[in-house]
Amino acid sequence: SAVISQKPSRDICQRGTSLTIQCQVDSQVTMMFWYRQQPGQSLTLIATANQGSEATYESGFVIDKFPISRPNLTFSTLTVSNMSPEDSSIYLCSVGALAGTYNEQFFGPGTRLTVL
Amino acid sequence: SQELEQSPQSLIVQEGKNLTINCTSSKTLYGLYWYKQKYGEGLIFLMMLQKGGEEKSHEKITAKLDEKKQQSSLHITASQPSHAGIYLCGADEYSSASKIIFGSGTRLSIRP
Numbered sequence: 001s002a003v004i005s006q007k008p009s010r011d012i013c014q015r016g017t018s019l020t021i022q023c024q025v026d027s028q029v030t031m032m033f034w035y036r037q038q039p040g041q042s043l044t045l046i047a048t049a050n051q052g053s054e055a056t057y058e059s060g061f062v063i064d065k066f067p068i069s070r071p072n073l074t075f076s077t078l079t080v081s082n083m084s085p086e087d088s089s090i091y092l093c094s095v096g097a098l099a100g101t102y103n104e105q106f107f108g109p110g111t112r113l114t115v116l
Numbered sequence: 117s118q119e120l121e122q123s124p125q126s127l128i129v130q131e132g133k134n135l136t137i138n139c140t141s142s143k144t145l146y147g148l149y150w151y152k153q154k155y156g157e158g159l160i161f162l163m164m165l166q167k168g169g170e171e172k173s174h175e176k177i178t179a180k181l182d183e184k185k186q187q188s189s190l191h192i193t194a195s196q197p198s199h200a201g202i203y204l205c206g207a208d209e210y211s212s213a214s215k216i217i218f219g220s221g222t223r224l225s226i227r228p
Binding site for chain 2: 001031033041042043044045048092094096104105106107108109110
């Protein structure tokens with residue numbers, strides 16, 4: 001299994017500012033994903049972080065609001081830009097790796113963001 | 117697009133009792149995942165089912181995937197306080213480490 005760390009673990013931010021969340025994995029992985037979990041809700045996929053190319057965003061999420069970097073196979077960042085209270089959520093990164101014939105995915109501990 | 121429905125949305129069970137959580141897909145699945153989330157924390161991988169009719173167990177938790185690969189159930193036997201949390205089913209349509217789409221989750225509370 002992969003060990004995933006995220007920084008910061010939590011933050012309280014003012015509206016209009018931006019926050020960059022880091023995701024570090026202890027091994028090289030092909031696929032990295034960013035999810036958002038709004039209060040009391042399930043996880044929603046924001047984007048797939050592709051190494052060496054632009055991230056692939058899901059419907060309803062755009063690069064200007066959630067720019068993502070993936071400089072190498074063990075690290076990715078997600079920035080939440082021009083924040084509003086509606087961005088208050090837990091943001092989780094996950095990594096996917098083939099284990100035999102199926103896909104295993106492991107999740108980081110999450111970053112709890114509160115926007116005032 | 118893939119949609120997953122979980123039922124029930126929440127469940128309160130007396131300690132020691134059995135319980136079942138269901139997950140239904142609108143499409144045939146390539147893989148079905150079960151995760152557990154402690155309140156406000158990250159996700160813990162429980163099990164992954166890939167073959168129709170497959171069943172896996174870990175300690176007191178058993179997960180099954182139906183033959184058509186569109187429905188899964190998670191069964192907990194003799195529930196304990198440590199089982200409390202949010203259970204999420206997730207599915208991927210394709211192979212090769214693709215993204216997972218999650219169900220709405222089931223919030224499980226265990227009453228002493």
